[in-house]
Amino acid sequence: MSSQKGNMTRSHPQKHQNMFTFKNDIFDKNVQTKKINTKLHDGVCQHCKEVLEWRVKYSKYKPLSKPKKCIKCLQKTVKDSYHIICRPCTCELEICAKCGKKEEIVIPFNKEPETSENTENEGSNHRRSCKQKEDSDEDLNAESDSDGEDGDTQA
Template identity: 55%
Template sequence: MSTQRGNGSRTRAQKYKNTSVFKNDKYDKTPKNLQINRLQVVNVCEHCKGVIEWKIKYKKYKPLTAPAKCPKCLEKTVKHSYHTYCIPCAREAKMCPKCGKKTAIEEVEEDQTKLDNEMQQLLKTLPERKRRTFLRYLANKKKEISDEPDKKHEHVKDDLEAKLNELKLAANKEDDEDFSDDDFDSDLDDCDEEESED
Protein backbone atom coordinates (compact mmCIF):
# COMPACT_ATOMS: atom_id res chain seq x y z
CA MET A 1 0.00 0.00 0.00
CA SER A 2 1.02 3.56 -0.48
CA THR A 3 2.64 5.48 2.38
CA GLN A 4 0.65 8.53 1.40
CA ARG A 5 -1.60 9.60 4.28
CA GLY A 6 -5.28 8.84 3.73
CA ASN A 7 -4.69 6.77 0.58
CA GLY A 8 -6.15 3.33 1.30
CA SER A 9 -6.13 1.96 -2.24
CA ARG A 10 -3.27 1.10 -4.54
CA THR A 11 -3.46 1.26 -8.32
CA ARG A 12 -0.50 -0.87 -9.37
CA ALA A 13 -0.40 -4.67 -9.31
CA GLN A 14 1.59 -6.76 -6.87
CA LYS A 15 5.31 -6.26 -7.53
CA TYR A 16 6.75 -9.65 -6.57
CA LYS A 17 4.88 -12.76 -7.61
CA ASN A 18 5.77 -16.38 -6.98
CA THR A 19 6.60 -18.38 -10.08
CA SER A 20 5.73 -21.72 -8.48
CA VAL A 21 3.35 -22.93 -5.78
CA PHE A 22 4.75 -23.45 -2.27
CA LYS A 23 5.13 -27.14 -1.36
CA ASN A 24 5.53 -27.82 2.33
CA ASP A 25 7.07 -31.25 1.75
CA LYS A 26 9.48 -30.30 -1.03
CA TYR A 27 12.60 -30.47 1.16
CA ASP A 28 11.17 -31.83 4.40
CA LYS A 29 10.07 -35.45 4.08
CA THR A 30 10.36 -36.29 7.78
CA PRO A 31 7.70 -38.56 9.34
CA LYS A 32 6.50 -35.68 11.52
CA ASN A 33 5.86 -33.43 8.50
CA LEU A 34 4.16 -36.23 6.57
CA GLN A 35 1.92 -36.92 9.58
CA ILE A 36 0.96 -33.22 9.78
CA ASN A 37 0.11 -33.24 6.06
CA ARG A 38 -2.22 -36.22 6.58
CA LEU A 39 -4.19 -34.49 9.35
CA GLN A 40 -7.93 -34.11 8.84
CA VAL A 41 -9.35 -30.96 10.42
CA VAL A 42 -12.72 -31.86 11.96
CA ASN A 43 -15.06 -30.79 14.77
CA VAL A 44 -14.40 -27.05 14.25
CA CYS A 45 -16.35 -24.27 12.52
CA GLU A 46 -15.79 -23.48 8.84
CA HIS A 47 -13.63 -20.41 9.53
CA CYS A 48 -11.36 -22.19 12.01
CA LYS A 49 -11.07 -25.17 9.66
CA GLY A 50 -9.76 -22.82 6.95
CA VAL A 51 -7.28 -21.26 9.39
CA ILE A 52 -5.84 -24.62 10.51
CA GLU A 53 -5.71 -25.95 6.93
CA TRP A 54 -3.82 -22.81 5.90
CA LYS A 55 -1.30 -23.40 8.70
CA ILE A 56 -0.80 -26.98 7.53
CA LYS A 57 -0.49 -25.97 3.87
CA TYR A 58 2.15 -23.28 4.48
CA LYS A 59 4.11 -25.21 7.14
CA LYS A 60 3.09 -22.98 10.05
CA TYR A 61 1.31 -25.74 12.00
CA LYS A 62 2.88 -26.53 15.37
CA PRO A 63 1.65 -29.75 17.02
CA LEU A 64 1.03 -29.88 20.76
CA THR A 65 3.80 -31.45 22.83
CA ALA A 66 1.61 -31.95 25.90
CA PRO A 67 -2.17 -31.74 26.50
CA ALA A 68 -3.42 -28.23 27.33
CA LYS A 69 -5.85 -27.22 30.07
CA CYS A 70 -9.51 -26.79 29.12
CA PRO A 71 -11.01 -23.64 30.73
CA LYS A 72 -14.42 -25.31 31.07
CA CYS A 73 -13.62 -28.59 32.83
CA LEU A 74 -10.24 -27.39 34.19
CA GLU A 75 -8.49 -30.62 33.18
CA LYS A 76 -5.64 -31.25 30.76
CA THR A 77 -7.84 -32.71 28.02
CA VAL A 78 -7.15 -30.41 25.04
CA LYS A 79 -5.20 -32.69 22.71
CA HIS A 80 -5.45 -30.77 19.42
CA SER A 81 -3.29 -27.83 18.43
CA TYR A 82 -4.90 -24.37 18.40
CA HIS A 83 -7.96 -25.65 20.31
CA THR A 84 -9.03 -23.80 23.43
CA TYR A 85 -11.66 -26.26 24.68
CA CYS A 86 -11.63 -30.05 24.76
CA ILE A 87 -13.93 -31.88 22.34
CA PRO A 88 -16.42 -33.20 24.97
CA CYS A 89 -16.91 -29.74 26.52
CA ALA A 90 -17.29 -28.13 23.10
CA ARG A 91 -19.89 -30.73 22.05
CA GLU A 92 -21.79 -30.26 25.29
CA ALA A 93 -21.90 -26.47 24.85
CA LYS A 94 -22.41 -26.80 21.04
CA MET A 95 -19.53 -24.48 20.20
CA CYS A 96 -16.31 -24.50 18.23
CA PRO A 97 -13.41 -25.87 20.32
CA LYS A 98 -10.99 -23.41 18.72
CA CYS A 99 -12.75 -20.03 18.73
CA GLY A 100 -15.54 -20.79 21.23
CA LYS A 101 -18.32 -19.35 19.01
CA LYS A 102 -21.67 -21.09 18.82
CA THR A 103 -21.73 -21.81 15.08
CA ALA A 104 -22.46 -24.74 12.82
CA ILE A 105 -19.76 -27.33 13.37
CA GLU A 106 -18.75 -29.98 10.89
CA GLU A 107 -18.78 -33.15 12.90
CA VAL A 108 -17.29 -36.28 11.42
CA GLU A 109 -18.09 -39.50 13.15
CA GLU A 110 -15.11 -41.22 14.70
CA ASP A 111 -16.25 -44.48 13.08
CA GLN A 112 -15.95 -42.89 9.64
CA THR A 113 -12.41 -41.60 10.27
CA LYS A 114 -11.48 -45.00 11.71
CA LEU A 115 -12.89 -46.64 8.58
CA ASP A 116 -10.92 -44.27 6.35
CA ASN A 117 -7.73 -45.13 8.23
CA GLU A 118 -8.47 -48.85 7.84
CA MET A 119 -8.97 -48.37 4.10
CA GLN A 120 -5.62 -46.56 3.88
CA GLN A 121 -3.91 -49.43 5.70
CA LEU A 122 -5.56 -51.97 3.38
CA LEU A 123 -4.44 -49.96 0.37
CA LYS A 124 -0.84 -50.05 1.59
CA THR A 125 -0.92 -53.85 1.78
CA LEU A 126 -2.10 -54.22 -1.84
CA PRO A 127 0.37 -54.62 -4.69
CA GLU A 128 0.90 -51.56 -6.92
CA ARG A 129 -1.26 -52.90 -9.78
CA LYS A 130 -4.26 -53.59 -7.53
CA ARG A 131 -3.79 -50.26 -5.73
CA ARG A 132 -3.96 -48.36 -9.01
CA THR A 133 -7.04 -50.35 -10.04
CA PHE A 134 -8.77 -49.32 -6.82
CA LEU A 135 -7.75 -45.66 -7.22
CA ARG A 136 -9.19 -45.64 -10.77
CA TYR A 137 -12.41 -47.19 -9.42
CA LEU A 138 -12.53 -44.52 -6.70
CA ALA A 139 -12.04 -41.72 -9.26
CA ASN A 140 -14.90 -43.11 -11.37
CA LYS A 141 -17.19 -43.21 -8.31
CA LYS A 142 -16.34 -39.60 -7.45
CA LYS A 143 -17.09 -38.59 -11.06
CA GLU A 144 -20.47 -40.34 -10.90
CA ILE A 145 -21.33 -38.49 -7.68
CA SER A 146 -20.32 -35.11 -9.13
CA ASP A 147 -22.27 -35.75 -12.36
CA GLU A 148 -25.49 -36.58 -10.47
CA PRO A 149 -25.61 -34.43 -7.31
CA ASP A 150 -29.38 -34.78 -6.85
CA LYS A 151 -29.23 -38.57 -6.83
CA LYS A 152 -28.66 -40.27 -3.46
CA HIS A 153 -25.39 -42.16 -3.16
CA GLU A 154 -25.77 -44.05 0.10
CA HIS A 155 -24.06 -47.29 -0.92
CA VAL A 156 -20.82 -45.74 -2.21
CA LYS A 157 -18.86 -46.54 0.97
CA ASP A 158 -20.07 -50.14 0.93
CA ASP A 159 -19.17 -50.47 -2.77
CA LEU A 160 -15.66 -49.15 -2.10
CA GLU A 161 -15.15 -51.58 0.78
CA ALA A 162 -16.40 -54.49 -1.32
CA LYS A 163 -14.10 -53.56 -4.21
CA LEU A 164 -11.11 -53.20 -1.86
CA ASN A 165 -11.77 -56.61 -0.29
CA GLU A 166 -12.22 -58.15 -3.74
CA LEU A 167 -8.86 -56.76 -4.88
CA LYS A 168 -7.18 -57.98 -1.70
CA LEU A 169 -8.54 -61.50 -2.21
CA ALA A 170 -7.44 -61.42 -5.86
CA ALA A 171 -3.95 -60.32 -4.83
CA ASN A 172 -3.72 -63.13 -2.26
CA LYS A 173 -4.95 -65.65 -4.82
CA GLU A 174 -2.33 -64.51 -7.35
CA ASP A 175 0.38 -64.85 -4.72
CA ASP A 176 -0.74 -68.41 -4.00
CA GLU A 177 -0.77 -69.27 -7.72
CA ASP A 178 2.72 -67.87 -8.19
CA PHE A 179 4.13 -70.34 -5.67
CA SER A 180 2.31 -73.59 -6.39
CA ASP A 181 3.81 -76.99 -5.53
CA ASP A 182 4.02 -77.98 -9.21
CA ASP A 183 6.54 -75.20 -9.86
CA PHE A 184 8.81 -76.44 -7.11
CA ASP A 185 8.54 -80.09 -8.27
CA SER A 186 9.44 -79.20 -11.88
CA ASP A 187 12.44 -77.18 -10.70
CA LEU A 188 13.66 -80.16 -8.65
CA ASP A 189 13.23 -82.49 -11.65
CA ASP A 190 15.29 -80.12 -13.80
CA CYS A 191 18.06 -80.11 -11.19
CA ASP A 192 18.06 -83.94 -11.04
CA GLU A 193 18.35 -84.18 -14.84
CA GLU A 194 21.30 -81.77 -14.90
CA GLU A 195 23.11 -83.77 -12.20
CA SER A 196 22.57 -87.05 -14.05
CA GLU A 197 24.03 -85.55 -17.27
CA ASP A 198 27.22 -84.55 -15.44
Protein backbone atom coordinates in the same frame (compact mmCIF):
# COMPACT_ATOMS: atom_id res chain seq x y z
CA MET B 1 5.86 5.93 -3.05
CA SER B 2 2.79 3.80 -2.59
CA SER B 3 2.64 4.49 1.15
CA GLN B 4 2.46 8.27 0.71
CA LYS B 5 -0.61 9.93 2.21
CA GLY B 6 -3.18 10.61 -0.51
CA ASN B 7 -1.35 8.64 -3.23
CA MET B 8 -4.02 6.17 -4.33
CA THR B 9 -2.62 5.04 -7.68
CA ARG B 10 0.37 2.83 -8.37
CA SER B 11 2.17 3.38 -11.60
CA HIS B 12 4.28 0.22 -11.62
CA PRO B 13 3.50 -3.50 -11.15
CA GLN B 14 4.47 -5.67 -8.21
CA LYS B 15 8.27 -6.05 -7.98
CA HIS B 16 8.52 -9.72 -6.94
CA GLN B 17 6.08 -12.29 -8.25
CA ASN B 18 6.04 -15.96 -7.34
CA MET B 19 6.78 -18.32 -10.21
CA PHE B 20 5.27 -21.38 -8.47
CA THR B 21 2.99 -22.06 -5.51
CA PHE B 22 4.38 -22.81 -2.08
CA LYS B 23 4.46 -26.49 -1.11
CA ASN B 24 5.07 -27.25 2.53
CA ASP B 25 6.57 -30.70 1.93
CA ILE B 26 8.82 -30.06 -1.05
CA PHE B 27 12.03 -29.95 1.02
CA ASP B 28 10.78 -31.06 4.44
CA LYS B 29 9.88 -34.74 4.04
CA ASN B 30 9.96 -35.90 7.66
CA VAL B 31 7.33 -37.91 9.56
CA GLN B 32 5.99 -34.92 11.48
CA THR B 33 5.22 -32.95 8.31
CA LYS B 34 3.43 -35.95 6.80
CA LYS B 35 1.39 -36.36 9.97
CA ILE B 36 0.43 -32.67 9.98
CA ASN B 37 -0.58 -32.80 6.30
CA THR B 38 -2.87 -35.80 6.84
CA LYS B 39 -4.49 -34.43 10.04
CA LEU B 40 -8.27 -34.16 9.94
CA HIS B 41 -9.57 -30.98 11.59
CA ASP B 42 -12.79 -32.13 13.22
CA GLY B 43 -14.95 -30.55 15.89
CA VAL B 44 -14.46 -26.99 14.60
CA CYS B 45 -16.60 -24.46 12.72
CA GLN B 46 -16.04 -23.56 9.06
CA HIS B 47 -13.98 -20.43 9.78
CA CYS B 48 -11.67 -22.19 12.25
CA LYS B 49 -11.27 -25.12 9.85
CA GLU B 50 -10.13 -22.72 7.12
CA VAL B 51 -7.67 -21.06 9.52
CA LEU B 52 -6.16 -24.43 10.51
CA GLU B 53 -5.93 -25.54 6.88
CA TRP B 54 -4.13 -22.29 6.00
CA ARG B 55 -1.65 -22.91 8.82
CA VAL B 56 -0.96 -26.42 7.51
CA LYS B 57 -0.69 -25.25 3.90
CA TYR B 58 1.96 -22.62 4.68
CA SER B 59 3.91 -24.56 7.34
CA LYS B 60 2.69 -22.41 10.22
CA TYR B 61 0.98 -25.29 12.10
CA LYS B 62 2.87 -26.31 15.24
CA PRO B 63 1.68 -29.47 17.04
CA LEU B 64 1.33 -29.53 20.82
CA SER B 65 4.13 -31.13 22.81
CA LYS B 66 1.95 -31.74 25.88
CA PRO B 67 -1.80 -31.44 26.56
CA LYS B 68 -3.33 -28.04 27.33
CA LYS B 69 -5.97 -27.17 29.92
CA CYS B 70 -9.61 -27.17 28.79
CA ILE B 71 -11.44 -23.94 29.62
CA LYS B 72 -14.67 -25.80 30.46
CA CYS B 73 -13.65 -28.75 32.67
CA LEU B 74 -10.24 -27.29 33.69
CA GLN B 75 -8.45 -30.57 33.07
CA LYS B 76 -5.34 -31.04 30.92
CA THR B 77 -7.20 -32.89 28.18
CA VAL B 78 -6.81 -30.70 25.06
CA LYS B 79 -4.55 -32.66 22.71
CA ASP B 80 -5.11 -30.74 19.46
CA SER B 81 -3.15 -27.61 18.58
CA TYR B 82 -4.94 -24.25 18.67
CA HIS B 83 -7.96 -25.80 20.44
CA ILE B 84 -9.17 -24.47 23.80
CA ILE B 85 -11.87 -27.04 24.61
CA CYS B 86 -11.44 -30.82 24.95
CA ARG B 87 -13.35 -33.33 22.82
CA PRO B 88 -15.88 -34.49 25.46
CA CYS B 89 -16.82 -30.91 26.40
CA THR B 90 -17.14 -30.01 22.72
CA CYS B 91 -19.44 -32.96 22.08
CA GLU B 92 -21.62 -32.24 25.10
CA LEU B 93 -21.96 -28.47 24.60
CA GLU B 94 -21.97 -28.65 20.75
CA ILE B 95 -19.54 -25.74 20.35
CA CYS B 96 -16.41 -25.15 18.28
CA ALA B 97 -13.29 -26.61 19.92
CA LYS B 98 -11.10 -23.74 18.70
CA CYS B 99 -13.11 -20.53 19.15
CA GLY B 100 -15.69 -21.76 21.68
CA LYS B 101 -18.64 -20.25 19.77
CA LYS B 102 -21.89 -22.11 19.19
CA GLU B 103 -21.40 -22.43 15.42
CA GLU B 104 -22.29 -25.29 13.10
CA ILE B 105 -19.60 -27.98 13.37
CA VAL B 106 -18.36 -28.93 9.89
CA ILE B 107 -16.90 -32.36 10.74
CA PRO B 108 -18.14 -33.70 14.09
CA PHE B 109 -15.97 -35.95 16.25
CA ASN B 110 -16.46 -39.61 15.35
CA LYS B 111 -15.26 -41.14 18.58
CA GLU B 112 -13.45 -40.40 21.82
CA PRO B 113 -9.66 -40.68 21.91
CA GLU B 114 -8.29 -43.90 23.38
CA THR B 115 -6.75 -42.22 26.42
CA SER B 116 -10.03 -40.65 27.52
CA GLU B 117 -11.79 -44.03 27.44
CA ASN B 118 -9.11 -45.42 29.73
CA THR B 119 -9.55 -42.58 32.22
CA GLU B 120 -13.33 -43.05 32.19
CA ASN B 121 -12.83 -46.68 33.19
CA GLU B 122 -10.68 -45.55 36.13
CA GLY B 123 -13.68 -43.72 37.55
CA SER B 124 -12.80 -40.06 36.93
CA ASN B 125 -16.09 -38.15 36.95
CA HIS B 126 -14.90 -35.01 35.12
CA ARG B 127 -15.14 -36.78 31.78
CA ARG B 128 -18.21 -36.34 29.64
CA SER B 129 -19.18 -38.55 26.74
CA CYS B 130 -20.58 -37.58 23.36
CA LYS B 131 -24.30 -37.76 22.77
CA GLN B 132 -23.61 -39.98 19.77
CA LYS B 133 -21.93 -42.54 22.00
CA GLU B 134 -24.80 -42.41 24.50
CA ASP B 135 -27.36 -42.81 21.71
CA SER B 136 -25.53 -45.84 20.32
CA ASP B 137 -25.41 -47.40 23.81
CA GLU B 138 -29.15 -46.83 24.24
CA ASP B 139 -29.81 -48.40 20.83
CA LEU B 140 -27.78 -51.45 21.79
CA ASN B 141 -29.65 -51.77 25.09
CA ALA B 142 -33.00 -51.44 23.31
CA GLU B 143 -32.04 -54.15 20.81
CA SER B 144 -30.90 -56.53 23.55
CA ASP B 145 -34.12 -55.88 25.52
CA SER B 146 -36.27 -56.55 22.45
CA ASP B 147 -34.34 -59.76 21.76
CA GLY B 148 -34.93 -60.89 25.34
CA GLU B 149 -38.67 -60.13 25.13
CA ASP B 150 -38.97 -62.04 21.85
CA GLY B 151 -37.24 -65.01 23.43
CA ASP B 152 -39.60 -64.94 26.42
CA THR B 153 -42.74 -64.77 24.28
CA GLN B 154 -41.61 -67.55 21.99
CA ALA B 155 -40.58 -69.94 24.79
